[in-house]
Amino acid sequence: MKRAxxxxxxxxxxxxxxxxxxxxAIPTLLFSxxxxxxDAPAVVTSIKPIHSLVSAIMQGVGEPELIVDGxxxxxxxxxxxxxxxxxxxxKVIFWVGPGLEAFLEKPLQALGRDASIAAxxxxxxxxxxxxxxxGAFEPHDDAPEHESASGxxxxxxxxxxxxPGHASDHDHDHDHDHDTFDTHLWLDPMNAKAMxxxxxxTLVAADPANALTYQGNAKALxxxxxALDTEIKGMVAPVKxxxxxxxxxxxxxxxxxxxxxxxxxxxxxxxxxxxAERVSEIHRKVGxxxxxxxxxxxxxxxxxxxxxxxxxxxxxxxxxxxxxxxKAGPDLYFNLMRGIANSxxxxxxxx
Numbered sequence: 001m002k003r004a005x006x007x008x009x010x011x012x013x014x015x016x017x018x019x020x021x022x023x024x025a026i027p028t029l030l031f032s033x034x035x036x037x038x039d040a041p042a043v044v045t046s047i048k049p050i051h052s053l054v055s056a057i058m059q060g061v062g063e064p065e066l067i068v069d070g071x072x073x074x075x076x077x078x079x080x081x082x083x084x085x086x087x088x089x090x091k092v093i094f095w096v097g098p099g100l101e102a103f104l105e106k107p108l109q110a111l112g113r114d115a116s117i118a119a120x121x122x123x124x125x126x127x128x129x130x131x132x133x134x135g136a137f138e139p140h141d142d143a144p145e146h147e148s149a150s151g152x153x154x155x156x157x158x159x160x161x162x163x164p165g166h167a168s169d170h171d172h173d174h175d176h177d178h179d180t181f182d183t184h185l186w187l188d189p190m191n192a193k194a195m196x197x198x199x200x201x202t203l204v205a206a207d208p209a210n211a212l213t214y215q216g217n218a219k220a221l222x223x224x225x226x227a228l229d230t231e232i233k234g235m236v237a238p239v240k241x242x243x244x245x246x247x248x249x250x251x252x253x254x255x256x257x258x259x260x261x262x263x264x265x266x267x268x269x270x271x272x273x274x275x276a277e278r279v280s281e282i283h284r285k286v287g288x289x290x291x292x293x294x295x296x297x298x299x300x301x302x303x304x305x306x307x308x309x310x311x312x313x314x315x316x317x318x319x320x321x322x323x324x325x326x327k328a329g330p331d332l333y334f335n336l337m338r339g340i341a342n343s344x345x346x347x348x349x350x351x
Contacts, residue, residue, distance in 0.1 A: 039207075039209060039210075040058075040061050040062025040207075040210075041062065041091040041092055041203075041206050041207045042065075042086075042089050042090045042091045042092070043058065043062065043064040043065065043090065043091065043092045043093075043094070043203075044064065044065045044066075044067065044086050044087055044090040044092070044093045044094070044115075045064045045065065045066055045067065045093075045094045045095070046067050046068060046074065046094065046095035046096065046100075046101045046104060047066075047067070047068045047074050047095075047096065047100075047101065047322060048066065048068065048069075048322060048323040048324075048326065048328050048332055048336075049186040049192075049322070049323060049332070049333055049336060050094050050095065050096065050120060050186070050195070051064055051066040051328055051332070052323075052328070052329065052330055052331070052332035052333040052336075053186075053192060053195060053196050053199055053221070053333060054094055054199055054203075055328075055329055055330040055332075056196075056217060056220075056221045056330035056333075057196060057199055057200055057203060057214055057217045057218050057221060058203065058214070058217070059213075059217050059330060060213050060217070061207070061210045061213050061214070064094075065086050065090075066328050067079075067083045067086070067104070068101075068322075069328065070324070071298060071324040071325065072324070073300075073322055073324065074096075074100055074101045074103070074322065077101075077103050078103065079103055079104070079107055083107075084107060084111055087107055087108065087111040087112050087115070088111045088112075090112065090115045091114075091115055091116065091206055091207075092115060092116045092117075092118070092202060092203065092206045092207075093108065093112050093115045093116070093117045093118070094118050094120060094199060094202070095108075095117075095118075095119060095120065096119070096120050096121050096183055096185065096186075097119040097120070097121035097122070097183065098119075099121065099181070099183040100121075100183035100184075116202060116205070116206050118198060118199070118202045120185070120195045120198055120199070121181075121183060121185060122198070123191075123194045123195045123197065123198035124194065124197070124198070125193075125194035125197070126185060126191050126194045126195070127188060127190065127191060127253070127256070128181040128182070128185070129181060129182050129252050129253065129256060130180060130181055130182070131180070131181065131182055131249075132182075132249055132252065182249070182250075182252055182253065184250045184251070184252075184253055184321060185253060186253075186333070187250070187251060187253040187254040187257075187321060187337075187340070188253040188254065188256065188257045189225045189226075189228050189229040189232070189257070189337065190225075190229065190257070191253060192225055192333065193222055193225050193226075196218055196221050196222065196225070197218070199218075200214050200215060200218040224334065228334055228337060228338075229257075231338070232258060232337060232338070232341045233258060235338075235341040235342070235345055236258050236260060236341050236344055236345060238345070238349065239344060239345055239348035239349050240258060240259045240260050240261060241261055242261065242292045242293075242348045243261045243262075243263040243289055243290060243291045243292065244261070244262060244263060244291055244292055244293040244294065244295065244344070244347070244348060245262070245263050245264050245265065245266065245282070245285075245286060245291050245293070245294045245295070245308070245314075246262060246264075246265050246266070246294075246295045246319060247265065247266050247267065247295060247296050247297045247300060247304070247305065247319075248265050248266065248267050248297070248300075249262075249264075249265040250297075250321045251319070251321065251340075254337075254340060260344065263285075263289045263291050264282070264285065264289075266278075266279070266282055266294075266304055266305070266308060273304075274304070279304060279307055279308060282308050283307070283308050283309075283310070283311075283312070286308060286309065286312050286314050287312050291312075291314050292313075292314060292315065292347075292348055293314060293315050293316065293317050293344075293347040293348055294308050294309050294314050294315075294316055294317075295316070295317045295318060295319040295343070295344075295347070296316060296317070296318050296319075297318065297319060297320065297321070297324070298318060298320055298324045298325050302316075302318075315347055315350065316347075317343050317344075317346070317347035318343060319340055319343050319344070320336065320339060320340070320343075321336075321340065323335075323336045326339070
């Protein structure tokens with residue numbers, strides 16, 4: 001029997017390599033693809049604007065996870081169990097800092113011990129502006145930090161650093177008080193560039209195998225941010241001298257960059273709903289200042305805006321500084337900034 005089967009086995013043996021190679025190649029390719037996906041670090045981001053910048057830099061490597069998704073706001077957010085698991089599994093975590101995402105401060109200490117945590121309000125090169133306490137309704141042109149609003153970013157840096165009442169923005173020893181400056185830093189594309197640089201450095205350190213991809217994506221993002229800055233300057237130039245009022249004081253970086261004339265805010269912080277006396281005062285100020293528009297935000301009660309403009313010539317609009325209505329992803333930041341510029345232009349030009 002062995003001699004009878006010998007020729008058949010020889011024929012089968014000759015045919016096997018030709019048959020086996022493609023069959024064996026398929027699982028090999030699948031395994032290789034699985035390894036590439038597994039090589040992407042687990043990255044978690046706090047809010048949509050930061051997630052957008054990180055997504056743009058991680059394109060071709062992986063996708064970061066987002067904590068404050070949908071229409072939620074970091075001002076009022078409560079951490080979910082799924083968020084806690086993501087933080088615990090993360091290799092890299094990006095947030096603005098405790099001044100904005102206070103709900104994350106303790107969870108990061110407890111769950112993010114094994115992760116590289118980057119507070120982007122520590123990014124070198126940021127322009128930081130102090131809080132405007134009380135939702136002031138006086139024009140801003142008498143404030144030093146607004147005199148160069150339409151000038152270069154480095155001029156704004158110099159003006160702020162020269163102020164003896166504030167520490168240098170470029171002192172990043174992590175000792176600064178996160179409660180002394182407005183944390184809506186991303187509403188200036190030049191600040192977005194500074195944060196993108198820190199994001200890139202952090203990702204390269206955590207995942208050097210993909211360094212070239214991160215750095216190439218960062219260069220492309222920088223170019224897009226420069227183009228966006230030029231675009232927005234042109235969009236808002238015709239209406240920048242018209243005063244308006246916002247729901248809460250979140251826009252001074254946008255105002256500072258483009259010379260916009262924000263007359264004041266309904267509330268200093270969205271966590272604090274103003275009382276009847278405050279609303280009455282704002283209603284009076286709208287008429288006195290000749291504010292042409294009052295802007296609501298999608299996450300918060302618009303009824304207050306309607307009360308404020310009742311009986312005045314002011315119109316209402318909506319601004320979305322945290323991208324509550326936008327789909328998360330690498331293009332979100334650009335849609336967010338264009339959306340703010342468009343809303344201002346449309347409301348103010350028709351007033």
